[in-house]
Amino acid sequence: QRTSPYTDPGNGAVPLSNSTYDYIVVGGGASGIITAQRLVETGKTVLLLERGGPSYFFTGGDLFVPWNDTVTAYEVPGIIEWLSSFPGMDGYCNDTAQVAGCILGGGTTVNGMGFIRPPSFDFGEMWPQGWQWTDVEPSAARFYERNPGTTSPSADGKYYDNAVWDVMSKELSAVGWKQVDTNDEPDEKFQIYSYPATNVANGRRSGPISTYLPLAMGKENFKLQLHTKVIQAVRQNSTITGVEVEGQGQRMIINVNQGGKVILAAGAMSSPRILFNSGIGPTEQIDIVKSGTTQVALPPENSWINLPIGFVRDHVMIELTFNTPPKKPSISSTKDPAYSHTSSGTLGITPEGNTVFTESPYLRTDTDKEAMALAIDEFLAMSRRANSTLQYNGPANATGASIVASSRLNPGVHMTGTTIMGTDDGTKNGTSVVDPNCKVYGTDNSFVVDAGMHADLPTGNTQAIVMVAAEHAVQRIIALDDGKTKLTGGDSTYRGYSRRLRI
Numbered sequence: 001q002r003t004s005p006y007t008d009p010g011n012g013a014v015p016l017s018n019s020t021y022d023y024i025v026v027g028g029g030a031s032g033i034i035t036a037q038r039l040v041e042t043g044k045t046v047l048l049l050e051r052g053g054p055s056y057f058f059t060g061g062d063l064f065v066p067w068n069d070t071v072t073a074y075e076v077p078g079i080i081e082w083l084s085s086f087p088g089m090d091g092y093c094n095d096t097a098q099v100a101g102c103i104l105g106g107g108t109t110v111n112g113m114g115f116i117r118p119p120s121f122d123f124g125e126m127w128p129q130g131w132q133w134t135d136v137e138p139s140a141a142r143f144y145e146r147n148p149g150t151t152s153p154s155a156d157g158k159y160y161d162n163a164v165w166d167v168m169s170k171e172l173s174a175v176g177w178k179q180v181d182t183n184d185e186p187d188e189k190f191q192i193y194s195y196p197a198t199n200v201a202n203g204r205r206s207g208p209i210s211t212y213l214p215l216a217m218g219k220e221n222f223k224l225q226l227h228t229k230v231i232q233a234v235r236q237n238s239t240i241t242g243v244e245v246e247g248q249g250q251r252m253i254i255n256v257n258q259g260g261k262v263i264l265a266a267g268a269m270s271s272p273r274i275l276f277n278s279g280i281g282p283t284e285q286i287d288i289v290k291s292g293t294t295q296v297a298l299p300p301e302n303s304w305i306n307l308p309i310g311f312v313r314d315h316v317m318i319e320l321t322f323n324t325p326p327k328k329p330s331i332s333s334t335k336d337p338a339y340s341h342t343s344s345g346t347l348g349i350t351p352e353g354n355t356v357f358t359e360s361p362y363l364r365t366d367t368d369k370e371a372m373a374l375a376i377d378e379f380l381a382m383s384r385r386a387n388s389t390l391q392y393n394g395p396a397n398a399t400g401a402s403i404v405a406s407s408r409l410n411p412g413v414h415m416t417g418t419t420i421m422g423t424d425d426g427t428k429n430g431t432s433v434v435d436p437n438c439k440v441y442g443t444d445n446s447f448v449v450d451a452g453m454h455a456d457l458p459t460g461n462t463q464a465i466v467m468v469a470a471e472h473a474v475q476r477i478i479a480l481d482d483g484k485t486k487l488t489g490g491d492s493t494y495r496g497y498s499r500r501l502r503i
């Protein structure tokens with residue numbers, strides 16, 4: 001046993017693991033699995049720590065469907081509508097500001113499987129140099145080669161339960177919208193419709209568990225440790241020496257080798273907690289940890305790193321229901337027309353260690369409200385045409401603006417930006433938490449590779465862009481170590497205007 005540099009006050013010494021690693025990746029979700037697998041390819045030793053348990057059958061998951069004991073509920077695409085209430089379900093986090101997956105695969109194990117390839121312009125001016133589409137495109141190609149997604153998910157190529165498509169494709173086409181395949185033409189975004197692209201392969205939920213993890217499993221330089229929650233990065237000033245973990249009620253410290261790196265991939269709702277617990281973030285949040293009940297032993301106050309962690313964006317959805325008389329059932333169409341480009345909120349931590357929205361990110365600005373209202377107006381106009389088969393299930397005189405004003409705002413569950421990337425160093429009064437190599441400002445060797453580091457909210461759902469970005473990020477991190485590829489980023493030409501102005 002050895003004591004941590006700042007031993008838990010109440011608990012005495014925290015035992016030290018005998019094993020050390022070149023890379024410790026925290027979180028076996030969308031980004032973490034891809035990051036870990038690519039690092040394994042370098043031959044260095046990699047530990048992937050996941051707080052949740054196994055999920056898909058081949059990983060040891062046993063949440064079986066009633067009719068088959070080699071298939072889990074997570075893997076059956078048709079179960080998605082009631083997955084959250086599936087008996088025995090424990091795949092969701094219980095301590096995050098917004099719903100997230102806390103199980104091997106993270107969000108990709110519990111999400112709606114919508115797979116929207118990012119258009120080239122999603123890597124636009126908000127992203128720094130090194131992250132423009134021309135830079136990212138090869139990484140995207142590598143990812144799609146393994147994990148393409150599909151607009152034709154059934155094994156026999158047929159479409160089933162197609163009522164919504166049958167009605168809506170006619171309606172949309174009648175008002176001039178164009179049918180495309182969003183998987184083939186991701187840049188087509190204006191007045192288009194597509195068979196829904198999903199992350200399904202061979203009739204089952206796909207994702208990095210099946211497209212990346214098997215390539216690392218069994219390799220001598222790779223270890224996956226489940227049921228292990230990382231509490232904090234242990235550090236001496238700016239150098240991270242390892243991580244403190246909790247598993248089966250016990251805490252332990254696992255160190256990185258000399259020159260090793262800790263990569264946080266715990267998701268936009270959880271990586272901030274690990275950083276707050278490591279004495280990194282706004283002082284106000286670290287103070288909450290200090291006086292809280294989680295028994296986290298913070299580093300000495302004079303080595304706290306003040307960073308603007310907690311900016312957060314998400315899409316917002318307003319549900320519009322249309323009937324299709326004389327036939328029922330009605331069509332319930334959830335609309336996410338607003339890019340939510342200008343709305344943002346803030347994320348913090350409670351004394352009990354839960355992440356919370358200290359300011360809601362949803363539809364905060366007049367610009368976003370107007371964008372949402374305009375999009376709803378377009379749908380209302382479509383349904384009010386003489387030949388339309390749609391009937392809006394609400395007041396006859398409803399307008400986009402009146403619906404926006406009176407509707408419940410549903411989260412997109414596409415949270416990004418809590419550890420946002422940029423060139424304006426947050427320790428020097430800038431707004432960014434990680435640099436273009438995903439390194440946390442003020443530290444030598446801690447990184448964030450997950451939805452939190454995204455410099456912008458994408459135009460579509462997040463999982464595809466999150467995995468494309470993870471592919472890109474890990475190459476940049478590898479380049480820092482092998483010295484072969486010179487991938488620099490972040491020069492002064494980046495037009496990184498202050499995000500603070502947009503809150």
Ligand SMILES: Cc1cc2nc3c(=O)[nH]c(=O)nc-3n(C[C@H](O)[C@H](O)[C@H](O)COP(=O)(O)OP(=O)(O)OC[C@H]3O[C@@H](n4cnc5c(N)ncnc54)[C@H](O)[C@@H]3O)c2cc1C
Pocket residue numbers: 026027028029030031032049050051052099100101102103104105106107108110111112113114115116228229230231265266267268270271274413414415449450451452461462463464466
């Ligand atoms: C219910 C739901 C529905 C969604 N639907 C869609 C959809 O249809 N289409 C789409 O594109 N996107 C969807 N998303 C969003 C998408 O899944 C996420 O954007 C994506 O998974 C984020 O990836 P990530 O790598 O940032 O984090 P995650 O995938 O969340 O992975 C984080 C991982 O870290 C682990 N972890 C957290 N804290 C710790 C810790 N302290 N120690 C160790 N491990 C830790 C978690 O258990 C998890 O496995 C949905 C998300 C949810 C939750």
